[in-house]
Amino acid sequence: MKDFDSEIHDRFLRLYVREEESLRGFVRSFVPTLEDAREVMQEVAVVLWKKFDRLDDEENFRRWAFGVARLEALQYRRRIARDRLVLSESVLEVLAEEAEEQSENFDAERRALQKCLGELPDARRALMEQAYAPGVRIDELAADMGKTAMSLYKRLHRLRQTLIDCTRKSLQKEGLA
Numbered sequence: 364m365k366d367f368d369s370e371i372h373d374r375f376l377r378l379y380v381r382e383e384e385s386l387r388g389f390v391r392s393f394v395p396t397l398e399d400a401r402e403v404m405q406e407v408a409v410v411l412w413k414k415f416d417r418l419d420d421e422e423n424f425r426r427w428a429f430g431v432a433r434l435e436a437l438q439y440r441r442r443i444a445r446d447r448l449v450l451s452e453s454v455l456e457v458l459a460e461e462a463e464e465q466s467e468n469f470d471a472e473r474r475a476l477q478k479c480l481g482e483l484p485d486a487r488r489a490l491m492e493q494a495y496a497p498g499v500r501i502d503e504l505a506a507d508m509g510k511t512a513m514s515l516y517k518r519l520h521r522l523r524q525t526l527i528d529c530t531r532k533s534l535q536k537e538g539l540a
Contacts, residue, residue: 375415378424379408385425385466386432392462393436393455399443406435429466433459471539472530479529487522494519 386407391400410431418427436459437452480488493504494515505515 382425382428389462389466390432390436392458403436403439407432429463475530475533479526
């Protein structure tokens with residue numbers, strides 16, 4: 364690959380990876396299954412890459428990518444409409460607009476939560492990570508810690524409340540809450 368092509372490819376990948384999670388959630392709001400979302404996301408990635416040279420300002424990548432995702436999802440829905448009962452396009456348009464707005468809010472909430480988790484003392488953050496790791500049972504974790512399950516639930520509840528309060532304050536400072 365030529366250096367120029369490589370540079371363009373790198374720029375595209377950085378922008379795409381930054382928005383991929385939000386795009387996936389957006390696409391998921393259009394289609395009935397995760398497998399459908401995977402198919403649409405593949406098409407979205409292909410179209411974005413093929414048309415990347417037409418993007419006039421990389422600052423607009425998110426809006427452009429969401430527009431492409433909307434079109435690809437609608438096109439996919441038209442293809443599957445023959446096979447299944449589906450929502451009308453007007454309903455999907457309303458849902459798409461709402462999903463796009465919420466996507467930006469979710470990103471801000473996720474960043475605020477990560478910041479708040481980082482501000483927790485190490486022991487409390489470790490407890491949250493342990494408690495919410497896949498496959499962990501609270502009763503077993505409590506027994507390992509020499510505590511009752513109820514006391515651990517109460518402790519986790521207080522930690523969650525601390526994180527909720529911190530996240531709300533952080534969002535308020537940014538003018539998002």
